[in-house]
Amino acid sequence: MAVAFSAARMWRRSRGLGPAALLLLRRPGTRGVTTSHPCRQQQQFSSLDDKPQFPGASAEFVDKLDFIQPNVISGIPIYRVMDRQGQIINPSEDPHLPQEEVLKFYRSMTLLNTMDRILYESQRQGRISFYMTNYGEEGTHVGSAAALDSTDLVFGQYREAGVLMYREYPLELFMAQCYGNMSDPGKGRQMPVHYGCKERHFVTISSPLATQIPQAVGAAYAAKRANANQVVICYFGEGAASEGDAHAGFNFAATLECPIIFFCRNNGYAISTPTSEQYRGDGIAARGPGYGIMSIRVDGNDVFAVYNATKEARRRAVAENQPFLIEAMTYRIGHHSTSDDSSAYRSVDEVNYWDKQDHPISRLRHHLLSRGWWDEEQERAWRKQSRKKVMEAFEQAERKLKPNPNLLFSDVYQEMPARLRKQQEALARHLQAYGEHYPLDHFDK
Amino acid sequence: MNLFQAVTSALDNSLATDPTAVIFGEDVAFGGVFRCTVGLRDKYGKDRVFNTPLCEQGIVGFGIGIAVAGATAIAEIQFADYIFPAFDQIVNEAAKYRYRSGDLFNCGRLTIRAPWGCVGHGALYHSQCPEAFFAHCPGIKVVIPRSPFQAKGLLLSCIQDKNPCIFFEPKILYRAAVEQVPVEPYNIPLSQAEVLQEGSDVTLVAWGTQVHVIREVASMAREKLGVSCEVIDLRTIIPWDVDTVCKSVVKTGRLLISHEAPLTGGFASEISSTVQEECFLNLEAPISRVCGYDTPFPHIFEPFYIPDKWKCYDALRKMINY
Numbered sequence: 001m002a003v004a005f006s007a008a009r010m011w012r013r014s015r016g017l018g019p020a021a022l023l024l025l026r027r028p029g030t031r032g033v034t035t036s037h038p039c040r041q042q043q044q045f046s047s048l049d050d051k052p053q054f055p056g057a058s059a060e061f062v063d064k065l066d067f068i069q070p071n072v073i074s075g076i077p078i079y080r081v082m083d084r085q086g087q088i089i090n091p092s093e094d095p096h097l098p099q100e101e102v103l104k105f106y107r108s109m110t111l112l113n114t115m116d117r118i119l120y121e122s123q124r125q126g127r128i129s130f131y132m133t134n135y136g137e138e139g140t141h142v143g144s145a146a147a148l149d150s151t152d153l154v155f156g157q158y159r160e161a162g163v164l165m166y167r168e169y170p171l172e173l174f175m176a177q178c179y180g181n182m183s184d185p186g187k188g189r190q191m192p193v194h195y196g197c198k199e200r201h202f203v204t205i206s207s208p209l210a211t212q213i214p215q216a217v218g219a220a221y222a223a224k225r226a227n228a229n230q231v232v233i234c235y236f237g238e239g240a241a242s243e244g245d246a247h248a249g250f251n252f253a254a255t256l257e258c259p260i261i262f263f264c265r266n267n268g269y270a271i272s273t274p275t276s277e278q279y280r281g282d283g284i285a286a287r288g289p290g291y292g293i294m295s296i297r298v299d300g301n302d303v304f305a306v307y308n309a310t311k312e313a314r315r316r317a318v319a320e321n322q323p324f325l326i327e328a329m330t331y332r333i334g335h336h337s338t339s340d341d342s343s344a345y346r347s348v349d350e351v352n353y354w355d356k357q358d359h360p361i362s363r364l365r366h367h368l369l370s371r372g373w374w375d376e377e378q379e380r381a382w383r384k385q386s387r388k389k390v391m392e393a394f395e396q397a398e399r400k401l402k403p404n405p406n407l408l409f410s411d412v413y414q415e416m417p418a419r420l421r422k423q424q425e426a427l428a429r430h431l432q433a434y435g436e437h438y439p440l441d442h443f444d445k
Numbered sequence: 446m447n448l449f450q451a452v453t454s455a456l457d458n459s460l461a462t463d464p465t466a467v468i469f470g471e472d473v474a475f476g477g478v479f480r481c482t483v484g485l486r487d488k489y490g491k492d493r494v495f496n497t498p499l500c501e502q503g504i505v506g507f508g509i510g511i512a513v514a515g516a517t518a519i520a521e522i523q524f525a526d527y528i529f530p531a532f533d534q535i536v537n538e539a540a541k542y543r544y545r546s547g548d549l550f551n552c553g554r555l556t557i558r559a560p561w562g563c564v565g566h567g568a569l570y571h572s573q574c575p576e577a578f579f580a581h582c583p584g585i586k587v588v589i590p591r592s593p594f595q596a597k598g599l600l601l602s603c604i605q606d607k608n609p610c611i612f613f614e615p616k617i618l619y620r621a622a623v624e625q626v627p628v629e630p631y632n633i634p635l636s637q638a639e640v641l642q643e644g645s646d647v648t649l650v651a652w653g654t655q656v657h658v659i660r661e662v663a664s665m666a667r668e669k670l671g672v673s674c675e676v677i678d679l680r681t682i683i684p685w686d687v688d689t690v691c692k693s694v695v696k697t698g699r700l701l702i703s704h705e706a707p708l709t710g711g712f713a714s715e716i717s718s719t720v721q722e723e724c725f726l727n728l729e730a731p732i733s734r735v736c737g738y739d740t741p742f743p744h745i746f747e748p749f750y751i752p753d754k755w756k757c758y759d760a761l762r763k764m765i766n767y
């Protein structure tokens with residue numbers, strides 16, 4: 001195949017550059033179509049006209065020097081539907097959900113809480129390697145999940161197990177992933193709580209924070225192009241919102257007009273870092289308008305407020321192809337993870353306040369009780385039943401073998417490269433000779 | 446076609462045959478700073494060929510999301526030198542998506558393209574060859590063409606491959622390299638090196654622009670030294686074609702690898718290490734690497750920095766006389 005070089009003399013010297021400058025040739029007149037932006041008008045150029053002509057901002061001139069004071073004293077208000085006793089404050093905001101649905105909220109949140117207690121304990125006992133609880137944030141998960149279609153794609157961070165719980169992910173599979181046993185659809189590859197479920201449209205969790213944010217935007221763009229009438233929801237914490245990927249995701253979602261809900265769980269801490277050290281502005285909701293994004297702050301411990309906001313955001317995101325930002329204020333009652341002891345950086349009193357006085361589960365229970373949709377007897381029976389379900393799944397998960405070690409090597413690529421197959425064979429031979437030093441008895445043959 | 450036109454042709458074919466395919470990145474809408482996307486927005490629409498904000502981590506993250514959703518994502522990074530903000534998304538996310546999810550999810554439909562390599566005056570930030578950083582990352586493929594015909598076939602294979610791919614385009618060849626390229630789509634397989642010229646005394650391995658340098662060195666060796674060189678274009682950096690290279694070295698007994706990227710930790714180290722493992726008793730001389738120096742890529746000193754034909758020739762001569 002003859003390759004003709006137009007600057008053949010290039011090769012006579014030692015590969016210096018010919019006259020062609022290939023860098024960044026911005027020729028005037030080769031710009032493509034002008035971008036159509038809904039709020040920018042075509043400026044008529046005229047020397048008599050004193051209005052600003054800058055392409056970068058649509059604003060008037062001002063002749064007084066004044067810096068904008070960021071409004072942090074009274075920030076964006078927090079939308080709520082119920083008071084702390086579970087009473088609807090403004091009846092017109094009551095979502096009027098049927099009893100069965102609200103009971104499903106309650107059961108999802110409490111089952112999650114029960115599972116969290118047992119699995120946290122199982123880590124302390126050395127049965128699983130790691131765990132993260134969802135204490136205090138159950139309302140953010142269930143309220144938002146309930147407002148979505150079951151086929152809406154979910155990108156999470158790591159503290160959204162209630163979304164999967166609401167979508168009826170079996171306890172067996174939560175446990176399988178935490179134990180990394182052979183029933184784990186993730187094939188035992190990741191640390192506990194890194195769930196994923198294709199059938200329930202829950203993208204597998206990854207540890208790096210905020211990486212899911214621009215990914216969720218891309219998925220939303222694809223859904224828009226496919227006319228899927230689908231929204232993508234992307235969960236992240238207030239700490240992850242400091243990452244560059246968050247900025248990237250917000251900006252892309254707005255400029256590319258994507259049907260996405262950004263759902264920030266502002267729970268007060270990123271491991272030990274309080275919000276006062278995470279940001280200096282008015283939380284995450286205040287950033288939305290900076291990107292041109294519709295934004296709201298809600299009481300994350302009020303499952304109906306979360307529901308209403310997500311429902312409306314979903315409706316409009318799909319109808320109008322624009323992003324919505326919901327900042328759900330809540331509190332992380334548990335430690336960051338089993339590797340954390342939060343008494344090192346916050347008082348027990350502070351934690352107790354949230355556990356006892358402002359908990360999404362208690363608030364919903366009060367609401368249910370006051371409507372006559374629940375009572376103490378049902379509570380007792382449900383606690384017993386849910387504990388039994390969790391314990392059964394737990395015991396089963398304990399007993400199962402881990403996956404075959406061959407699964408260490410698959411899925412790196414869709415097809416296994418020859419070199420990797422050789423490595424797989426090398427391990428097999430190694431185990432034949434040295435197998436006694438490896439925990440092969442716990443693994444599927 | 447020249448190389449950028451070959452790229453445009455591959456992109457055109459892809460958008461024509463795959464209705465989910467979209468192209469995005471900085472400045473791609475008007476045709477791109479290297480003209481690779483000229484005409485595509487007019488032909489396929491602004492929802493399929495569009496600019497993104499100036500943010501590489503966003504471009505790649507966004508592309509991953511499109512691919513996860515089942516559509517074909519072709520992302521452009523304006524210069525390979527600027528791929529680093531996206532390193533986390535590439536290495537921690539794209540490369541690991543299928544593995545970590547147990548094959549429940551993947552982003553195989555993602556291809557990232559970036560201009561690559563020295564251009565005569567690019568200096569530190571318009572000349573880099575970062576393939577070695579990515580070679581260390583299981584789960585992605587890295588592909589580098591040497592010519593327009595190769596570029597189109599390899600790019601189409603990357604786009605159709607079921608794994609996330611990075612396609613580096615030698616920018617110095619965008620206009621300089623011209624050859625016959627079919628208008629219809631065709632594929633060149635990935636992970637297959639190509640023996641351009643058979644020989645018996647020395648194996649020369651390179652990729653991208655440097656392939657032309659070693660071809661010339663092969664001619665010089667024949668004329669001045671009576672030495673017969675086997676010239677190999679590696680084409681895919683990972684997963685790389687170990688068999689073709691080793692088979693050649695078993696025959697010749699001598700290996701010279703050359704790349705613009707700095708010597709230490711450059712991809713020649715991996716090739717050298719593997720070949721000495723597989724072909725130790727066949728080697729007549731130490732494996733030779735002729736690479737850029739361990740410096741950032743300089744501006745005014747470029748003629749001295751690059752692993753030109755004289756340096757390669759000199760190294761070859763020493764190998765023959767070992």
